[in-house]
Amino acid sequence: MRFDAVPMPPAVAARPRDPRGYPVPAITPWHDGQPQFALTDYGRSADCARGRLCSVCDVLIPRGPVWRVVGATESAAIAAARAAGRPYRNMAPTPEGPGHRACMLYAAMVCPYLARPNARRGTDARAPDAMTAHVVRGAVRGDSGAVVGYGDYEFAVTPTQVLFRFLDVVEFLPHDTGDAHLAELRAELDRG
Ligand SMILES: [Zn+2]
Numbered sequence: 001m002r003f004d005a006v007p008m009p010p011a012v013a014a015r016p017r018d019p020r021g022y023p024v025p026a027i028t029p030w031h032d033g034q035p036q037f038a039l040t041d042y043g044r045s046a047d048c049a050r051g052r053l054c055s056v057c058d059v060l061i062p063r064g065p066v067w068r069v070v071g072a073t074e075s076a077a078i079a080a081a082r083a084a085g086r087p088y089r090n091m092a093p094t095p096e097g098p099g100h101r102a103c104m105l106y107a108a109m110v111c112p113y114l115a116r117p118n119a120r121r122g123t124d125a126r127a128p129d130a131m132t133a134h135v136v137r138g139a140v141r142g143d144s145g146a147v148v149g150y151g152d153y154e155f156a157v158t159p160t161q162v163l164f165r166f167l168d169v170v171e172f173l174p175h176d177t178g179d180a181h182l183a184e185l186r187a188e189l190d191r192g
Contacts, residue, residue: 003021003022003023003110004021006106006109006110006182006185007106007185007186007189008023008106009057009100009102009103009106009189011054011057011058011059011100011103012056012057012102012103012106014057015056015057015058016035018034018035018037022110024037025037025055025056025057025107025111026044026048026053026054026055026056026057026058027040027041027044027045027048027055027097028040028041028044029041029044037111040095040096040162042160042161042162045095045097045162046157046162048097048162049097049155049157049162049164050157054098054099054100054103055096055097055098055099056099056100056103056104056106056107057099057100057103059100061098061099061100065101065149065150065151065170065171066098066099066149066150066152066153066166067098067099067100067101067103067104067105067147067148067149067150067171068096068097068098068099068104068147068148068150068166069096069104069107069108069145069146069147069148070145070146070147070148071145072144072145074090074145074146074148075144075145075146075148075174077090078146078148078169078172079172079174081169082169082172087168087169088169089167090165090166091165092165093156093163093164093165094163094164094165094166095161095162095163095164096164097155097162097164098150098153098164098166101147101149101171101188102185102188102189104147105147105173105181105184105185105188106185108145108147108175108181109179109181109182109185144174144175144176144177145174145175146172146173146174146175147171147173147175147181148166148169148171148172148173149169149170149171149172150166150167150168150169150170151167151168151169151170152166152167152168153165153166153167154167
């Protein structure tokens, strides 16, 4: 979906924009005045983790559940666990931080990286410099994913990476494409 056809959460609308008007997520690094959408900024990600700030809009996430966009593999694993009536548990850490429900619904619809995170398999951590470690993400799109709510998360800020682990799935909103979330996003923004 074109990003300008998707209703924008107010905190996302307050983000800096790229020359197309596309809002730049909180954890996106800038280089020569250009946002590097495919990368995650170590310092910004660490600030979000330590301050419980949304990785999209940079605003505090209230106490309670957090959300993120997952790719096809994790989405399928969550669906299988739910179908079998067992809790889903994935202890593998990820460099992708949490966010607000509205922000993640929005991101799933407009951001090719977030909407199709399974494309980022083969994540390649570059040799870190003194200040920053970037995680390079592939831009190839996958088939499906989900916006997932979690009861809790934990994080670790290592010298080179910020890693998150998500616990207790409390909401599961699968999609073939991010467009599937338009009604849910509108309802979430109405609840405001
Ligand atoms: Zn947010």
